[in-house]
Amino acid sequence: MTHVVFFLVPGVHVLDLAGPAQVFSTAAEFGHPYTLAYVAEQPQIPTAQGVPLVAALDWPELGPDDLIVVPGWRARTLAESPAVADASLRVLRDHHAGGGTVASVCAGAEVLGRAGLLDGRRCTTHHDVQDELALRHPRATVVRDVLFTADDRVITSAGIASGIDLALHLVATRHGPAAAARVARDMVVYARRNGHAQQSSAMFRHRSHLDDTVHRAQDIIDADFDRPLPLSALASAVGVSERTLTRLFGRATGLTPLRYQQTLRLERAQHLISQGTTVEAAARSVGFQDARMLRRLRTRTP
Structure with missing residues (x-):
């Protein structure tokens, strides 16, 4: 305690x-x-x-x-x-x-x-x-x-x-x-970080909106970002069509649900690598079958 x-x-x-x-x-x-x-x-x-x-x-x-x-x-x-x-x-x-x-x-x-x-x-x-x-x-x-x-x-x-x-x-x-994003949402406040730096997690950066459907979808992705999450299952879980979810998600966050999930995986992998984990082990830990996709995402990210 x-x-x-x-x-x-x-x-x-x-x-x-x-x-x-x-x-x-x-x-x-x-x-x-x-x-x-x-x-x-x-x-x-x-x-x-x-x-x-x-x-x-x-x-x-x-x-x-x-x-x-x-x-x-x-x-x-x-x-x-x-x-x-x-x-x-x-x-x-x-x-x-x-x-x-x-x-x-x-x-x-x-x-x-x-x-x-x-x-x-x-x-x-x-x-x-x-x-x-x-x-x-x-x-x-x-x-x-x-x-x-x-x-x-x-x-x-x-x-x-x-x-x-x-x-x-x-x-x-x-x-x-x-956990912090869940608390912030329950309190109906923006999840912010340091005023002089970009928020370091996508779980914060893409939560500053008021679309409850998207928040519920993000709750699911946040909890299981290292597992396969078919768009059809995600849309069904929040009670809308795949097309509607993609449209709402893009309007609220600027990302597709898949891209949001990949961003979470990439950030977690980057953290593991910074702590000494190999690229291959980090890739497996965040849900990639091998390191190739992780390397491609790291190359794309400035």
Whole structure:
């Protein structure tokens, strides 16, 4: 069971907290082993939106697979941010030193900075306070105009709703892009990745549409992309004709169902090859009978 612990400070933004919490809660509903906890330095936390929150005062026992998230809060400047006790900062440092992951949303990066976890690492925060974060923590490298950054198990995200992107990235990293795409679809949000780079998986790139028939077809392909999937069976499974499915799929994604499946196979094979797998073994692993088709697809891809 993976603990996701949200460390709350007074004035916390509800969406900074609720967005990532919803991602991990939805992932848990789909069978991924997450349990959520909320810790603060006082039992009741006022939020920026006026909704009071109740939190535990004691931290659960944490291991390397667990995650601590610091949501942001309302303050005109980072210098005016709420005080955080040394004991809490020590928990963050010790968790990361023990192999765990720490993350922040929006102004929450300031707490990671106070804990020394931004030193020598890339990070980001809300655009209104990026310059101040850089001044307050000169050993950090503040990256502008991105949704989030990930550097040595320190994950930081930009303003407010970008916490959803951060959480989807972590779900994708741990459970694969298909799991993150399923969570995003259930939450009715776009499955996005870093703002400065192309989304690295077709399961993300081709999900930013609202056609439910195509999403259902993609769910099937995502789950079984390494197996033969005749167009007739795929169309029957989603309740339309082959011609209709091809038309809808092309309009929503710019690809045919077969080309989408091949793209997933190619990306998975490329990953395996980068990890040391031979081309032949990678080809078989993703469903090709031999390496010839994989080599042709790799040649076509820029």
